[in-house]
Amino acid sequence: MEHIVIIGNGISGVTAARHIRKLSDTEASSTEAKKITIVSAESDYFFSRTALMYVYMGHMKFEHTQPYENWFWKKNRIDLKRGYVENIDTKNNRLHFAEGDTLQYDKLIIATGSKPNKFGWPGQDLKGVQGLYSKQDLENLEVYVPNNKVCKRAVIVGGGLIGIELAEMLHSRHIPVTFLVRESSFWNGVLPNEESQMINKEILNNGIDLRLSSNLKVIVSDENGKVKSVIVQETGEKIPCDFVGLTAGVSPNIDFLKDSGIETGRGVKVNRFLETNIPNVYAIGDCAEQRKAIGNRRPIEAVWYTGRMMGETVAQTICGNRMPYNPGHWFNSAKFFDIEYQTYGWVWAQPKDNEARFYWEHENGKKCVHISYDKNTREFIGINTFGIRMRHEFFDKMLSEKQPVEHVLEHLADANFDPEFYKLHEKEIVAKFNAENNTNIQLKKKSWKRIFQTY
Secondary structure, eight states, X not given: OEEEEEEOOSHHHHHHHHHHHHHHHHTXXXXXXXXXXXXXXXXXXXXXXXXXXXXXXXXXOGGGGOSSOTXXXXXXXXXXXXXXXXXXXXXXXXXXXXXXXXXXXXXEEEOOOEEEOOOOOTTTTSBTEEOSOSHHHHHHHHHHOSSTTTOSOEEEEOOSHHHHHHHHHHHHTTOOEEEEESSSSTTTTTSOHHHHHHHHHHHHHTTOEEEETOOXXXXXXXXXXXXXXXXXXXXXXXXXXXXXXXOSOEEEOOGGGTTSOOOBSSSEEEOTTOBOXXXXXXXXXXXXXXXXXXXXXXXXXXXXXXXXXXXXXXXXXXXXXXXXXXXXXXXXXXXXXXXXXXXXXXXXXSOOTTEEEEEEEOTTSSOEEEEEEETTTOBEEEEEEESSOBOHHXXXXXXXXXXXXXXXXXXXXXXXXXXXXXXXXXXHHHHHXXXXXXXXXXXXXXXXXXXXXXX
16 A cells, blocks of 8 residues: 655645545545545644634634544544654655654655744744744743733734734734834735835834834844843844744754755755655645746745645646646735735736836725736736735636736626625726726626636
């Protein structure tokens, strides 16, 4: 019986296991039955990593983050092993664990995800200094920042999505937060200036001490090896604090592969079939790095849905249907305190030479739409929406069909996903576009038939 071993029980590894089991069972006549083992040092069972913040904020319990009941794994003949892989002997197809035991495999999937970046800051390994990624990080938050009596002030270093999530989490327990962001405006390497400025205001309006163009220099220890303050590089200011959140991005979690013969760059190098340079060894999810970029996609994408897609793809290949990874059109979503964010296609921080832009913002400063399109062909390239929910299926279809921006705006009502009694803004958006571009686009009424049958 062929033994498939998966290192990592995140969305990528678990999706691969589920689909391998499904495919090997339903195609038993053409596919040999397979033994599947998932290895993890983090937790006994798969959980939704994106839900950790809501556990801390009191919206759910940790067990609510587990999509499957504990009996699911035995019923589906997926073995779970708790252990830390110290190294891989690829010549003999064997994993060596820190605990001293070993595990033989026929095919191996590396799905070890990411780890928070550290840049050699003095004091970065002190007690009360951590990232926000793992179950252990969540548990440590309850130790070091359970309330505003234990923690008088927290400092967050790094202005990405994880940083603002952590700021919201601490804010929910009334813990004062200083937010050190090295950029001149929040996430302006990703967001255009208009959206970045909107989020600056949202952070400040929630009482967060936002420090732009500010870098961490030193984390200062007390006599017990716990953080007591940080020093800002630009000003030399010392900020007293009881906790430091390091959220300056993540990197592939691949240190254990250094003597394995598996080729790595920033991540594990893979081809379009998610195969490494070693036969029968694959890599998926946050730790996988494409040898050749796929369109405008980044070689490494630490995104939940791409991890899931890679898991589905590698399962097909392992079960005899060799399939290339195809992530499709870029999309993503997040939440900045009370402002929801979605992006479909590409709206770069700075427009490319061939791009034209259209921007609409609501008078309340918490809703906007930013559209990118080709200035010559008028082809729709992408959209950012803040504070207005839009349908993924609609924009995916518009991008696939290379529709002109005028067609997208004409049917914008079909894209809206807000609940029935929310105020709609499509008329205002189209009217502003017409006024700025001397066009006469007529907004079509929302068609439920189009929404459910076409998109």
